[in-house]
Amino acid sequence: MGLIVMKFGGTSVGSIERIRRVAGRIMERKRSGDQVIAVVSAMGKTTDELVRLANEAVRRPNKRELDMLLSTGEQQTCALLTMILEDMGAAALSLTGWQAGITTESVFGNARIKEIQTERLQKALHQGKIVVVAGFQGITENDEITTLGRGGSDTTAVALAAAVQADLCEIYTDVDGVYTTDPRYVKAARKLDEISYDEMLEMAYLGAGVLHPRAVENAKKYKVPLVVRSSFNDTEGTVIKEEAQMENQMSVRGLAFERNVVKVTLHGLPNKMTTLSDVFKKLADARINIDIIIQNISENGLSLSFTIAVNDLDDTIDVLEKEKAAIGYQYLETEAGLAKVSIVGSGMASNPGVAATCFSALSDQGILIKMVSTSEIKVSTVIAGENLEKALQVLHETFQLDMTVRVG
Numbered sequence: 491m492g493l494i495v496m497k498f499g500g501t502s503v504g505s506i507e508r509i510r511r512v513a514g515r516i517m518e519r520k521r522s523g524d525q526v527i528a529v530v531s532a533m534g535k536t537t538d539e540l541v542r543l544a545n546e547a548v549r550r551p552n553k554r555e556l557d558m559l560l561s562t563g564e565q566q567t568c569a570l571l572t573m574i575l576e577d578m579g580a581a582a583l584s585l586t587g588w589q590a591g592i593t594t595e596s597v598f599g600n601a602r603i604k605e606i607q608t609e610r611l612q613k614a615l616h617q618g619k620i621v622v623v624a625g626f627q628g629i630t631e632n633d634e635i636t637t638l639g640r641g642g643s644d645t646t647a648v649a650l651a652a653a654v655q656a657d658l659c660e661i662y663t664d665v666d667g668v669y670t671t672d673p674r675y676v677k678a679a680r681k682l683d684e685i686s687y688d689e690m691l692e693m694a695y696l697g698a699g700v701l702h703p704r705a706v707e708n709a710k711k712y713k714v715p716l717v718v719r720s721s722f723n724d725t726e727g728t729v730i731k732e733e734a735q736m737e738n739q740m741s742v743r744g745l746a747f748e749r750n751v752v753k754v755t756l757h758g759l760p761n762k763m764t765t766l767s768d769v770f771k772k773l774a775d776a777r778i779n780i781d782i783i784i785q786n787i788s789e790n791g792l793s794l795s796f797t798i799a800v801n802d803l804d805d806t807i808d809v810l811e812k813e814k815a816a817i818g819y820q821y822l823e824t825e826a827g828l829a830k831v832s833i834v835g836s837g838m839a840s841n842p843g844v845a846a847t848c849f850s851a852l853s854d855q856g857i858l859i860k861m862v863s864t865s866e867i868k869v870s871t872v873i874a875g876e877n878l879e880k881a882l883q884v885l886h887e888t889f890q891l892d893m894t895v896r897v898g
């Protein structure tokens with residue numbers, strides 16, 4: 491007998507019919523003798539719809555109230571699935587994030603899980619119940635409802651799996667596993683049998699929406715056995731583990747990308763020691779995530795460019811305008827509609843030609859690279875959004891990601 495966490499994403503629970511199929515899958519597991527914790531997302535596009543309603547209600551929704559609203563999406567699925575499981579003859583219990591003992595830090599919209607008190611959950615499991623937990627949410631020490639960031643139900647699942655020391659955490663979704671890149675963008679994308687925690691972490695941070703980055707972080711930290719697979723068929727999924735075999739000779743495991751990247755440039759900054767720390771401290775205090783940073787010194791002084799997600803643009807402009815005198819820049823410029831494309835693979839660290847191959851593949855297509863950032867296992871380039879699909883195609887081909895040739 492094992493203890494399994496099964497997480498079902500939005501599309502997988504998009505209608506009552508689909509929730510019924512999910513219930514059938516959970517029942518099969520339970521009948522085979524396993525204890526099951528199910529974690530669910532909001533049905534279909536419910537979260538998007540709730541965000542839309544909030545934005546229709548007011549221009550910039552209060553973040554506390556937004557979390558209050560968004561957390562209801564997962565609760566609906568949680569209750570519906572539990573009703574259906576009971577109707578099928580199972581003993582089941584639905585729990586919201588806070589009923590499941592999930593405490594988070596107090597950041598609305600993007601809270602991190604701090605602690606999970608599992609007593610209530612464990613008690614229900616010991617009573618033979620299937621426990622159904624609403625994903626994506628928790629509660630702060632001051633009893634405020636928080637959400638974990640878009641896609642955060644994955645993190646609920648992995649964190650619960652770590653807390654109860656589950657034997658396996660399965661992420662059921664609308665694709666057969668983790669692909670070399672988003673199969674919706676590149677037809678030749680190929681499902682990977684396995685990928686390492688580090689590569690998956692990098693892919694997730696760099697935009698591969700198939701797993702929430704903090705889910706992978708927790709899986710790596712607590713060594714949670716993690717599988718991504720389809721809720722619509724029985725195909726074996728992708729195993730995420732410590733070390734994964736390389737499948738081709740090009741050192742690149744996959745491509746990730748982000749759309750809606752904005753480049754912000756501050757011109758005419760004072761050229762002094764504390765300028766960078768002044769700017770980024772103020773943005774960090776406002777919890778704005780900065781990505782790629784470039785500074786440029788010319789006769790007009792120092793200029794500083796960095797990228798942010800478009801959702802942070804209003805807050806960024808607010809902070810920078812408020813602090814204009816304190817920071818001492820002359821004017822601010824923004825360039826929206828950019829995309830960031832990244833190649834990821836742990837084999838890159840020992841293969842110096844990879845970045846050069848990436849840059850020439852893009853420039854041969856006439857794609858201008860506006861910014862670059864590298865680490866041991868990735869190379870990211872910022873390009874115009876309109877070039878995104880072309881860039882993905884050419885990089886997928888260049889690094890032979892459509893081919894499997896097992897090496898090493």
Ligand code: ADP
Pocket residue numbers: 498499500501502531641662663664665667668669670671672673674697698699700701744
């Ligand atoms: P869920 O609602 O089940 O959590 P998501 O939409 O969050 O599903 O994640 C699944 C989607 O992730 C896929 O439909 C696919 O379009 C996208 N995706 C992005 N990158 C990848 C990748 N490398 N492999 C597989 N899917 C990816």
Ligand code: ASP
Pocket residue numbers: 499500531532537538563625626639640641642643644
């Ligand atoms: N429902 C939330 C979202 O759409 C969380 C999740 O699905 O993981 O982002």
Ligand code: MG
Pocket residue numbers: 499641644699700701702
């Ligand atoms: Mg998801």
